[in-house]
Structure formats: structure tokens, C-alpha cells
Amino acid sequence: MYDVVIVGSGASGGAVAYTLCKAGFKVALLEKGRLMKREEFSKDEQAYCRRDLVTPNLFDEYHTIEEKVEGEWVATPSYESGWSFWNGNIVGGSSNFMSGMLHRMHPDDFRLKSKYGEIKGANVVDWPIGYGEMEPYYALAEELVGISGHFEPHPFAPWRSTPDFRQAPTKENAVVKLLDKSCKTLGITPLVTSRAVLSASKAGRDACYYSNFCGSYGCSSGAKGSSREALIVPALATGNLTLLSNTHVKKLHADNTESVSYAIVVDTITGEEKQIKAKLFVLAAQAHETARLLLNSANEYHPHGLANSSGELGKNLLFSGGGSGQGELYKEGLKEIEFEELMTTGLFVNRSVLDWYFIDDPKEGRFKGGSVEFMFEHQNIISRAAKDNQEEGKLVWGSALGERIVKRFREQKSIRFEIFNDWLPTDDCFVALDPVHKDKYGMPVGKLRLNGHPQDIKVGEYIAKHCEKILQEMGAQNIYASISAVPAQNLVAGGCRFGDDPKTSVLNKECRAHDVKNLYVADASFMPTGGSVPYTWTIYANALRVADAIVKQLKNI
Amino acid sequence: MLRKDFIKKTGIMKRRNFLILGSALGLFSYLKLKKSDDFEVAFKNVKPTIEAVQGHMFPQNSKLPLSLQTSLFMYETMSHPSFDKDIRVFVLEGASELEKRHDNHFTSLAAQEKEIALRAYEETNYGSAWLSQIMTLTLEAHFSDPIYGVNKNEKYWDEVGAYGGLPRPKQRYIGTIDV
Numbered sequence: 001m002y003d004v005v006i007v008g009s010g011a012s013g014g015a016v017a018y019t020l021c022k023a024g025f026k027v028a029l030l031e032k033g034r035l036m037k038r039e040e041f042s043k044d045e046q047a048y049c050r051r052d053l054v055t056p057n058l059f060d061e062y063h064t065i066e067e068k069v070e071g072e073w074v075a076t077p078s079y080e081s082g083w084s085f086w087n088g089n090i091v092g093g094s095s096n097f098m099s100g101m102l103h104r105m106h107p108d109d110f111r112l113k114s115k116y117g118e119i120k121g122a123n124v125v126d127w128p129i130g131y132g133e134m135e136p137y138y139a140l141a142e143e144l145v146g147i148s149g150h151f152e153p154h155p156f157a158p159w160r161s162t163p164d165f166r167q168a169p170t171k172e173n174a175v176v177k178l179l180d181k182s183c184k185t186l187g188i189t190p191l192v193t194s195r196a197v198l199s200a201s202k203a204g205r206d207a208c209y210y211s212n213f214c215g216s217y218g219c220s221s222g223a224k225g226s227s228r229e230a231l232i233v234p235a236l237a238t239g240n241l242t243l244l245s246n247t248h249v250k251k252l253h254a255d256n257t258e259s260v261s262y263a264i265v266v267d268t269i270t271g272e273e274k275q276i277k278a279k280l281f282v283l284a285a286q287a288h289e290t291a292r293l294l295l296n297s298a299n300e301y302h303p304h305g306l307a308n309s310s311g312e313l314g315k316n317l318l319f320s321g322g323g324s325g326q327g328e329l330y331k332e333g334l335k336e337i338e339f340e341e342l343m344t345t346g347l348f349v350n351r352s353v354l355d356w357y358f359i360d361d362p363k364e365g366r367f368k369g370g371s372v373e374f375m376f377e378h379q380n381i382i383s384r385a386a387k388d389n390q391e392e393g394k395l396v397w398g399s400a401l402g403e404r405i406v407k408r409f410r411e412q413k414s415i416r417f418e419i420f421n422d423w424l425p426t427d428d429c430f431v432a433l434d435p436v437h438k439d440k441y442g443m444p445v446g447k448l449r450l451n452g453h454p455q456d457i458k459v460g461e462y463i464a465k466h467c468e469k470i471l472q473e474m475g476a477q478n479i480y481a482s483i484s485a486v487p488a489q490n491l492v493a494g495g496c497r498f499g500d501d502p503k504t505s506v507l508n509k510e511c512r513a514h515d516v517k518n519l520y521v522a523d524a525s526f527m528p529t530g531g532s533v534p535y536t537w538t539i540y541a542n543a544l545r546v547a548d549a550i551v552k553q554l555k556n557i
Numbered sequence: 558m559l560r561k562d563f564i565k566k567t568g569i570m571k572r573r574n575f576l577i578l579g580s581a582l583g584l585f586s587y588l589k590l591k592k593s594d595d596f597e598v599a600f601k602n603v604k605p606t607i608e609a610v611q612g613h614m615f616p617q618n619s620k621l622p623l624s625l626q627t628s629l630f631m632y633e634t635m636s637h638p639s640f641d642k643d644i645r646v647f648v649l650e651g652a653s654e655l656e657k658r659h660d661n662h663f664t665s666l667a668a669q670e671k672e673i674a675l676r677a678y679e680e681t682n683y684g685s686a687w688l689s690q691i692m693t694l695t696l697e698a699h700f701s702d703p704i705y706g707v708n709k710n711e712k713y714w715d716e717v718g719a720y721g722g723l724p725r726p727k728q729r730y731i732g733t734i735d736v
Contacts, residue, residue: 041724042724044701044721046634046702047730051639052639059642211723213722381719381720382701384719385699385717386692386696395688397615397692399616401619403620405620406620406716409717409719410717
């Protein structure tokens with residue numbers, strides 16, 4: 001019997017495994033995907049970005065996605081739509097493929113209801129902990145994961161217990177001169193982006209080599225702070241970790257109302273099914289799959305799903321509000337920098353804006369805003385070549401197509417912004433079990449009902465207008481922005497809210513199930529509200545916090 | 558974290574609808590393909606049509622002329638389990654439908670006639686989606702890593718001045734094959 005079984009090896013699973021193994025406990029880390037080592041990764045766009053090689057085949061494993069169409073909820077299996085909600089199913093999870101632009105949440109993100117009050121149609125609540133309880137773990141994650149950056153005071157930047165990042169910022173493209181000047185002309189403060197990418201080598205991981213193909217790809221130097229590189233590799237080095245890849249967990253079994261006895265798993269290669277026992281279980285399967293696993297673990301002791309006496313399991317699923325926009329910089333009219341500098345490949349844009357994190361606008365009112373990241377358009381060659389080959393609704397082909405594509409690559413570079421604002425929790429965004437569809441293991445698939453709150457759109461559009469002005473000031477052409485209620489499927493949280501009241505929350509403030517003494521949830525499921533930044537740093541930090549609580553419990557067993 | 562937004566405008570959301578339409582057109586036999594041998598035969602039958610369309614889209618006197626290796630690339634990648642089986646059927650039946658519209662003489666049409674034929678096909682939602690799919694698959698062939706056999710000596714990367722990152726793949730996800 002293991003001390004602890006962890007389900008899922010992404011950011012949170014790796015963080016828990018690291019802490020427990022360092023503390024001397026015997027841990028089994030279960031991952032349904034395979035192990036890909038650093039040496040196996042390449043920048044093969046066809047393999048990694050055009051085909052589902054690191055995610056399940058949607059005809060084998062899928063979700064049903066429920067959207068409102070003409071007033072009715074309509075569920076579509078993702079094998080029909082192609083809208084995959086898998087985000088990297090290999091050891092290390094989707095952290096292998098992140099771009100790594102990370103931010104801490106603001107202290108007021110922990111008390112959104114207290115600060116802004118009720119929002120009609122949204123289930124906003126304060127967190128049961130404050131930023132002060134999370135801050136030491138943000139700092140620890142920064143150190144362990146290797147987050148590079150430079151702290152600059154800003155009215156909306158969260159406070160830090162350490163003065164600055166130990167890792168200097170990654171190298172920057174000259175376009176930041178133009179971006180910085182344009183922001184300052186508009187009275188906007190550009191900040192250096194903190195990034196889970198090493199600028200200097202650290203503990204067996206080499207510094208970034210600026211490949212030009214970071215997000216969506218595994219890192220070949222170990223610079224990217226994936227769960228695998230930063231946490232699982234050192235956890236394995238303790239000798240306390242058993243890494244079980246190709247191991248899919250079908251359900252958890254509870255012999256009574258108070259504890260889990262074992263996980264029922266299937267070997268994804270052989271199909272063999274077996275039980276894995278432990279003193280304590282930690283779920284880290286990504287929010288929508290963690291809730292599904294708990295729902296699928298219903299039995300006579302837990303008729304509505306494991307840890308679901310509150311009825312809250314799966315509810316208040318979160319994504320990220322906002323959207324993105326883009327503009328093209330051409331040689332003609334380019335200010336501040338040379339075109340050749342702009343076209344230099346590999347270096348980061350490395351700029352964020354927090355000026356609209358909290359909005360108090362004389363015309364629009366006072367409301368919670370969001371954060372903005374600036375970056376170049378993803379440099380994937382096939383996707384850039386295939387983009388927008390239409391004119392007046394007709395495909396361009398023949399000689400004109402070749403000329404159009406060559407011009408797109410050689411005469412301009414597109415700069416992009418991405419907006420992250422709160423996805424307000426509502427009654428119409430949740431995960432449940434689909435009553436009909438089952439995966440290839442015979443288990444009901446997750447049905448995701450997706451519906452955004454109108455406030456999310458309002459906030460995104462407000463910020464997008466400001467971002468478009470920055471691109472205009474930079475001299476960009478063909479500027480556009482897209483803000484919609486369609487969620488980014490890789491930014492998912494909620495579904496197992498933590499809170500002090502077992503009647504209204506699934507987990508307690510240490511992310512242990514209220515109902516089940518030996519069950520924790522370490523991924524982003526715990527979040528009652530998501531803040532206005534990407535989740536990953538908070539996931540790392542909270543999992544390290546939860547792991548400390550688990551260590552305390554294990555010492556008392 | 559890069560936002561992984563799903564773009565619904567690509568038409569893929571409605572791909573099942575295209576299959577249903579294909580069935581209505583009497584093209585559903587492709588849905589019954591079970592074995593790789595079946596696909597090989599089916600692909601061989603429509604290959605001249607697809608190549609004719611690609612040749613029209615990517616003419617030899619253009620900056621990005623069609624590579625003769627493109628069909629092999631398509632066959633290999635479409636045969637692999639990672640390729641969406643609905644799109645595989647769609648590619649096959651869309652070519653058959655195009656030929657059907659022209660009494661199986663599309664490939665022998667003159668360039669101007671092909672232009673008229675393809676623009677007419679594009680007027681239908683089905684034809685428009687199919688042509689877009691063929692263009693995308695051709696671009697995948699041209700701009701993939703040279704290891705896939707089409708972008709030899711980085712010819713297409715050179716033309717646009719953009720290069721794949723390092724490390725480059727040492728093996729193809731579709732397996733090894735003599736190229």
C-alpha cells in the first residue's frame with residue numbers, strides 16, 4: 001500500500017508528489033498518458049499541433065458540450081465538433097505545453113464578493129483563505145518552477161515577500177521598445193511578464209535557447225517549468241515516487257461514508273484492470289475531469305458522487321473570460337526599431353498590462369477588470385500559411401495564393417494581445433455525467449454545460465478597446481479583436497469549490513473533501529472564483545499549500 | 558498561458574452535417590471503410606482528382622508550386638490513426654462529388670474550365686468546405702518538416718523565409734517509410 005495515490009501528473013499532481021516525496025512518503029503518481037522525456041520533444045508542427053498525439057483520440061475519449069442554441073440546451077459530442085477539452089495527456093500534463101506567462105492573483109481576487117458585492121446571475125463568494133496564506137506558496141512555486149521576471153511596483157500588482165525574481169527576465173525582441181513607448185504615450189504602464197521559463201540554467205535544467213516555438217511544444221532544454229521537469233524529476237530522485245504512466249483511473253472506491261479504499265485503474269496499453277490502495281488519495285486530473293471522476297465514483301455510501309453531500313460537485317465550473325486581438329507591423333511606417341530587429345526570431349515580447357485589473361471609469365462605472373499579455377502571433381508555419389486565405393468570402397488560389405502567403409511571412413509580423421478576466425461562476429456552467437455517452441473504458445463522459453456571464457463580455461470588450469489603441473499607437477495595421485463567451489478550453493477551474501461550510505462547498509480550506517477524510521483535490525477545481533490571470537501559478541502554489549496540509553495529516557496517521 | 562480558443566468558423570463544427578449531406582448524395586460508401594486496404598484503394602481512385610485540384614490551387618509557375626510528393630504525404634498522414642476519420646471520409650467523398658458534377662471528366666478539363674468548375678463547387682457550402690480542406694492539407698504537406706518528404710531541402714520554408722525550430726524531429730509520427 002502506498003502512503004498516497006495522486007491521480008494526474010500535471011502542475012498540481014507534480015507539486016503534491018514533490019512535497020510528499022521530499023518529506024519521505026511513498027507516493028504513486030498515476031497518469032493516463034505516456035512518459036515523454038525531454039529528449040523526445042521536437043518542434044514538429046505536424047505532429048504536435050496538427051494532430052492529437054498528446055491527447056486522446058476524440059472518438060475514444062471525449063466530452064459532450066452543451067450550449068444554448070435558440071433558447072434550448074443542445075449537447076454535442078466533441079468527436080463531432082472537434083472541440084477538444086483535453087490539454088496534454090502525458091506525464092507532466094498540459095504544463096509541458098504552456099507558454100508560461102504566469103501571474104499571481106491579486107489579494108482582492110480572494111474577496112471578490114466583499115469588494116464588489118453581489119453580481120446578478122453570478123454565484124460569487126469570497127475564498128475561505130486570503131492572499132497572505134497563499135503568498136508563501138507563490139514564492140515557493142516561483143523558486144521551484146523557476147519563474148523568471150522583474151518586479152516593478154504597480155498599484156494593481158500583488159505584494160511579494162521577496163524583493164524580486166531570482167531568475168532575470170527572458171530575452172526580449174526589440175519590439176518592446178516600440179510597445180513600451182506606445183504604452184507610455186497613452187499613459188499606460190507596461191510591465192515585464194513573469195514567465196515559467198528559465199533565463200539561466202538551474203538544477204539540471206538548461207536555460208531557454210529561444211527556439212521560437214515555445215507554447216504548444218515540449219521544451220528540449222528543460223527551461224520551461226513544467227511539472228515534469230521542475231517537480232516530478234526531483235521527486236523521482238528521492239526514490240519515494242512510483243510513476244505509473246499509461247494508467248487511467250476509472251473510479252475511486254469507498255467502503256464506507258468516510259474514506260476511500262482504493263482506485264480502480266486500467267492499463268491503457270494492455271487493458272488490464274486492477275486496484276491500487278493507499279492511505280490517502282489526491283485528485284489532480286484537471287478540473288472538469290476531477291469532478292467527473294468523483295461523480296463516476298458514486299456508490300451506496302455516496303449515492304450522488306464521492307464528496308458530494310453538498311450537491312455542489314461539478315457546479316460553478318470556471319474558464320477565463322476575455323479574448324484576444326492582433327495587428328500587423330510592416331516595414332513601411334515602422335517606428336523606433338528596424339524591420340530586421342522586429343523579424344528576429346525566438347525572443348519574447350515579455351510585456352503585460354495590469355492597468356485595467358480594477359476599473360473605475362467615469363462612464364462605465366466601477367468593476368473588476370483583467371490582465372493583458374502581449375506576444376507575437378504563434379510562429380507555427382503551417383497555421384500561419386493557412387490563415388485567412390480568403391477574399392470576399394472566396395478562397396484565394398493560383399499564383400495569387402503563393403504571393404499572398406509569401407507576403408504574409410516576409411513583409412509583416414503580427415503582434416497579439418490576450419485578455420484574461422474573471423469567468424463569473426453561474427448556474428449554467430458546470431460539469432455533470434452525460435446520461436448516454438460513455439468513453440472506451442465504459443465510463444460516462446463529462447457533459448460540460450458552457451455559458452458565460454454577460455459581465456465577462458463587457459469587461460473583455462472594455463479592455464480590448466484600450467489594447468487596440470496600443471496597437472494603433474504602435475502603427476499596426478488590420479487590427480482586430482475577438483471577445484466572446486466561448487471559453488478557452490485550456491483555462492479551466494472550479495467544480496469542487498472550497499469553503500468553510502460543508503453544505504455549500506465540496507472541499508474545506510485545505511482542499512480536503514468535507515465528506516471523506518482521506519481525499520484531497522489539488523488541481524484548480526477548488527477555486528470559487530478564478531481571478532483575472534492565467535491559473536497556472538495559482539495551481540502550483542495552492543498544490544504546494546495542500547501538500548503541506550497532507551504531510552501534517554500523514555504524520556498523524 | 559496561451560489562450561487555446563476554439564475557432565468555430567472553420568466549419569469543423571459541422572463536419573458531421575457534411576457527412577450526412579454526403580450520404581444524401583449517395584456517397585456514403587466511404588463511411589464503410591474498415592481496413593487500411595480499403596482506404597488505399599479509395600484514395601487511389603480519387604487521387605487524380607485531388608491532384609488536379611491541388612495543381613490548380615498551387616500552379617507550377619507560382620511561388621508555391623504543388624510538390625509531386627504531396628499525394629504520398631496525404632496518403633500517409635490520412636492513413637494514420639491520429640487523422641480524424643470523419644475528415645478522411647469527407648476528403649474522399651468531396652472528390653467523388655466533384656467528379657460526379659462533371660461526369661468524371663474534371664481532371665481533363667482545361668485550366669479555365671477548372672476555374673469555373675471549382676468556383677461553382679465553392680458556391681455550395683459542401684464544396685467550399687472541401688476545397689478549404691484540400692488547401693489546408695496541401696499546406697501541411699508543403700510546410701511540414703522536410704522529414705515528411707515534401708519540403709525537400711526546406712524549399713518551401715526558404716520561399717517564405719521561415720524555418721522550423723530546433724530540435725527538428727528525428728522520426729515521423731506516422732512511422733518510417735522510404736521517401
